[in-house]
Amino acid sequence: MSSQAQEPRKTGKHHHKGRGKTNTRRAAAALLGAIMRGKTLDEARDKLSDLNDSERNLADAIGQAALRHYGEIEDLLKSYIKKMPPKQSLAKPLLFIGAAQLLYMNVPAHAALHETVAATGRREQPYRGLINAVLRNIARAQEIGTVPALDPLANIPDWLRTNWQAFYGAEKTAAIAATLANPPPLDLCFKNTSAARDWLAQHGAQYEGQSVSPTHIRLAEGTNITKLAGFTEGDFWVQNAAAGDMALALTALLDGPAEVLDLCAAPGGKTLQLAAAGHRVTALDISKTRLQRLANNLKRTNLSAEWVSADALEWVAPAAYDAVLLDAPCTATGTLRRHPDLLRHRSAAAMAKLMKLQAELLARAADWVKPGGVLAYGVCSLQPQEGEAQIDSFLEARDDFTLDAAAPTKRFTPDNNMDGFYLALMRKGGEG
Ligand SMILES: C[S@@+](CC[C@H](N)C(=O)[O-])C[C@H]1O[C@@H](n2cnc3c(N)ncnc32)[C@H](O)[C@@H]1O
Structure with missing residues (x-):
């Protein structure tokens, strides 16, 4: 392509x-x-x-x-x-x-x-x-x-290639590399299932639109979103279906509208989904400029959430939440099609620092979940160290959490034409 x-x-x-x-x-x-x-x-x-x-x-x-x-x-x-x-x-x-x-x-x-x-x-x-x-x-x-x-594998730096080959195997790594050589599709997230269905029925044919999740529609590459019907009205926002799965999976586990803390929230893709699902959301991020984008996104989509500008490693939660969603900072290797510059800039040393930060953020997030509540952890990374291994060590350290039986973990990879993403949903023990 x-x-x-x-x-x-x-x-x-x-x-x-x-x-x-x-x-x-x-x-x-x-x-x-x-x-x-x-x-x-x-x-x-x-x-x-x-x-x-x-x-x-x-x-x-x-x-x-x-x-x-x-x-x-x-x-x-x-x-x-x-x-x-x-x-x-x-x-x-x-x-x-x-x-x-x-x-x-x-x-x-x-x-x-x-x-x-x-x-x-x-x-x-x-x-x-x-x-x-x-x-x-x-x-x-x-x-x-x-x-x-x-060979598209030549585009992948050695440290990433060996990391992927050890975890995914040679064949899948070659398929991932082949996909990363192409531009990504454009996925839109709609406020709810019926909004997505209606938009697809009315405008889908014009943009080769197809449904990729209950709330996500994929359009032909190169579509200018600001010209689409419903953009000004804030009916949708750009979000890859893989990243969108986290808030959908969390909402499916919760018993109706809940108090949710969205940690590391900006620019707000998941905040918007959670607010659209009817949850009362507190969105926290350390970056003021990214929070400004979150605020703009809330305004455009006419959704509401409380937002907090703070370092999650220092902030003290005023109370415990029914659910905490932690979309942790990571190498972002799951988004390499969108950010091919990361192929030149990311390194194993930078990943090691991020892994430490993820573990610290997980430990804090866990303490802010009510007994019986849910902790959702996600990273837009293809690296098992930031996903699977991070959750293995967390569960080893915290016997008050177990993977949720209904929806434990998911791994998305680009060879299936999705961004790379890992997510885990964990239930806190005790009275619900
Ligand atoms: C993967 S991005 C979040 C994407 C966002 N959840 C979304 O769906 O649009 C990670 C975010 O973590 C934030 N972050 C990094 N370190 C943090 C910290 N110590 N406390 C709070 N936020 C932090 C970054 O500013 C960045 O916005």
Whole structure:
């Protein structure tokens, strides 16, 4: 599958013929270069600020395609180039984005080639001939079908690959890597089952919509959500069906509307689901900027929850709750299709720190559950250390909790076209 992003149409008066397209390639290379030097995708997007909407969408899609296929592209480039340009030079990201367009996108080969070479500036002048020759060779090989078979496993850094192979096995790991090379679907979460059903019946056909959970609808990739019927009215929000399962599973276990503490709540995907299900929700997060997004989301969807800006490791709960939902901070490797920059930035050392934080948050969350209440733990991670192993050690330490017999644990993986997610529902012993 290739990205659906299209060439930008000719733009306003400030753009000379073709300039916009060239600027788009230069911005895409600058975005990728910033990520190669350690920036996140969100931070690097400031490199696209001079582009118009369609140029920005294309530059973003080119950058993401290069990140998703980074290892494959690197292997191919090595077969043409003895010494890669240094990472401070835009020449290296230009080579990557040129190859990404030629191999993985619906961009005409002549445009990919011409505009990428034209985006070479004065500083990269010494590499212009190299960029031109290498991209021409790739375009030619693509045309006559002699590009060597590239393995999507090459896109997965060693520490992740070995981790997944040990837990999921070689075959499933290869299937996960193959899926991660593609852009993700767009899932929408509706306030309730009947809202989802009604929307699908009225508008589904227009957007190739399909139901993926009682409240989630999947739309064709590239759909602009702000233009959809019901967006302004706040009938839905963006949430992958895997992440959406946690609040649905918790609500199914609770005996009607309950007092729920949503720990690590921002930007509020699960808060909205819990509020829509009728629970009285307290949403807590350490990040003020993310909490602002939560507040905006509540406003747009006309749902209500109390929100608290605090560090869960220091906050003291005023009372115990019927349920605590802990969507813990994690490596987020379950969201790699959406955040392919994480492939370059995450490390085993960072995961070890997050595992410690998850264990500490779990211990606190557990104390705030009423006897007979439920603790829901989730991570948008593919790493068993942050999911299965974390819950194994928790249950070993806390004999007052048991996995709920009705809905114990679930593991989602991208090879089933879902984000990666792990969730566990545990019941606290004692009087209910
Ligand atoms: C996986 S995200 C939560 C996503 C959210 N539950 C949703 O569904 O939209 C993890 C969140 O944990 C928050 N966080 C990290 N450390 C925290 C702490 N010590 N106390 C409270 N929140 C924390 C982060 O700010 C981040 O918003």
